[in-house]
Amino acid sequence: MNVLDILDKKEKGEKLTKEQLQYVIDNYLNGNIKDYQMSAFLTEIDLLGLSEEETIDLTDIMLKSGETLNLGFDNLADKHSTGGVGDKTTIVLAPLVASLGVKIAKMSGRGLGHTGGTIDKLESIKGFKTSMTLEEFKNQVDKIGLALVGQMGNLVPADKKIYALRDVTGTVDSIPLIASSIMSKKLASGAKNIVIDLKVGSGALVNNLKEAKELANLMVEIGKKNDKNIACVLTDMDEPLGNTIGNSLEVIEAIDTLKGNGPKDLTDLVIKLGSLMVSMSLNVDEKAALEKLKENLANGKAYQKFKQWVQAQGGDINDIPYSKHKKEIKSNKEGFISHIDALEIGKLSRKLGAGRLNKDDIIDLSVGICLNYKVGDYVHKGDTLATIYYNEKEITDEEFLSSYKFSQEKIEKSKLIIDVIK
Numbered sequence: 001m002n003v004l005d006i007l008d009k010k011e012k013g014e015k016l017t018k019e020q021l022q023y024v025i026d027n028y029l030n031g032n033i034k035d036y037q038m039s040a041f042l043t044e045i046d047l048l049g050l051s052e053e054e055t056i057d058l059t060d061i062m063l064k065s066g067e068t069l070n071l072g073f074d075n076l077a078d079k080h081s082t083g084g085v086g087d088k089t090t091i092v093l094a095p096l097v098a099s100l101g102v103k104i105a106k107m108s109g110r111g112l113g114h115t116g117g118t119i120d121k122l123e124s125i126k127g128f129k130t131s132m133t134l135e136e137f138k139n140q141v142d143k144i145g146l147a148l149v150g151q152m153g154n155l156v157p158a159d160k161k162i163y164a165l166r167d168v169t170g171t172v173d174s175i176p177l178i179a180s181s182i183m184s185k186k187l188a189s190g191a192k193n194i195v196i197d198l199k200v201g202s203g204a205l206v207n208n209l210k211e212a213k214e215l216a217n218l219m220v221e222i223g224k225k226n227d228k229n230i231a232c233v234l235t236d237m238d239e240p241l242g243n244t245i246g247n248s249l250e251v252i253e254a255i256d257t258l259k260g261n262g263p264k265d266l267t268d269l270v271i272k273l274g275s276l277m278v279s280m281s282l283n284v285d286e287k288a289a290l291e292k293l294k295e296n297l298a299n300g301k302a303y304q305k306f307k308q309w310v311q312a313q314g315g316d317i318n319d320i321p322y323s324k325h326k327k328e329i330k331s332n333k334e335g336f337i338s339h340i341d342a343l344e345i346g347k348l349s350r351k352l353g354a355g356r357l358n359k360d361d362i363i364d365l366s367v368g369i370c371l372n373y374k375v376g377d378y379v380h381k382g383d384t385l386a387t388i389y390y391n392e393k394e395i396t397d398e399e400f401l402s403s404y405k406f407s408q409e410k411i412e413k414s415k416l417i418i419d420v421i422k
């Protein structure tokens with residue numbers, strides 16, 4: 001077997017065997033296959049796709065490239081989001097479902113992006129530790145029902161190396177490559193019950209519904225083949241989620257949501273994802289799970305669980321940073337908001353310092369944007385559309401206002417939950 005024959009076979013549209021896929025991954029990891037050869041292989045996959053069987057095989061090979069976690073809890077649930085602007089879902093969802101007895105042992109990322117990842121957001125709580133030993137991790141899950149860390153063990157090294165190459169070769173958006181990347185990591189972290197929040201729209205990895213459904217079906221199929229309970233929720237990401245974008249601002253909004261006072265879109269999303277996680281993990285009816293989740297947001301149990309979690313990881317809930325300055329941005333138009341460009345708002349937050357362009361950039365946890373209105377709301381000229389929280393780096397009113405479109409006709413609020421595939 002050699003890499004040129006495999007590239008040739010793929011180019012002709014022939015199916016690759018598991019042995020051939022294994023050969024490529026093994027030899028890329030040990031350095032025999034070079035970056036330029038792997039780039040050619042990834043580009044072929046991006047252009048020609050992979051069959052479902054090839055994708056399942058590739059996922060299995062990536063999964064077995066490193067360690068896998070087995071914490072020994074059978075009611076363990078995991079959630080993955082493909083990432084969006086203002087996405088603070090995990091910070092609400094994890095303690096909420098844990099307050100009903102579901103175990104959460106989660107690994108989250110920092111990552112590049114417009115704002116930090118969940119790990120960065122949580123680190124805006126002073127003292128919150130995002131690394132621990134495997135034994136500490138397991139003990140915390142056992143004792144309080146949830147723990148969240150940045151990285152644990154050497155899980156899926158193949159994805160680390162391949163993802164870095166995809167990032168610089170324009171092959172991030174290939175459906176089979178996304179499916180095998182996400183699912184190999186989810187399978188490696190060992191939860192029996194998996195819910196994936198697949199964002200669709202301008203601020204998202206996938207921006208059209210057809211591709212999103214294809215990806216969702218593929219991930220669900222991979223999950224089932226690996227004996228997992230799995231659901232994939234397609235959610236709208238044309239406007240930011242919730243009202244805040246920026247690390248500490250998002251934690252504050254997550255806390256409001258855990259107290260039952262969150263924005264409607266974030267609350268609805270958390271309850272939908274949570275009801276799937278609870279029904280799978282505790283084997284209860286989804287509607288009953290949904291009612292219990294709403295109850296625990298209203299009666300303070302979800303917030304109590306959050307406080308217990310933050311304390312267990314060394315954080316001080318009363319010490320969350322604010323920026324030095326803030327300024328209000330007034331609307332220069334009147335009408336119904338018809339569009340808020342999530343991607344542009346994300347980029348502006350990054351410009352304020354809330355996100356990274358390069359992986360070693362240091363982010364400012366206290367800056368960001370708080371929106372007062374969402375798509376479908378009516379605003380008058382001069383109303384405060386948003387508040388910008390900033391330190392050294394600023395954005396202009398014009399830059400911000402160019403992310404908005406208005407209409408004189410009434411606009412329907414966009415539907416957040418587009419579909420559930422399971």
Ligand code: URA
Binds near residue numbers: 082172177
């Ligand atoms: N997130 C992942 O983990 N992998 C991808 O390929 C895309 C998004």
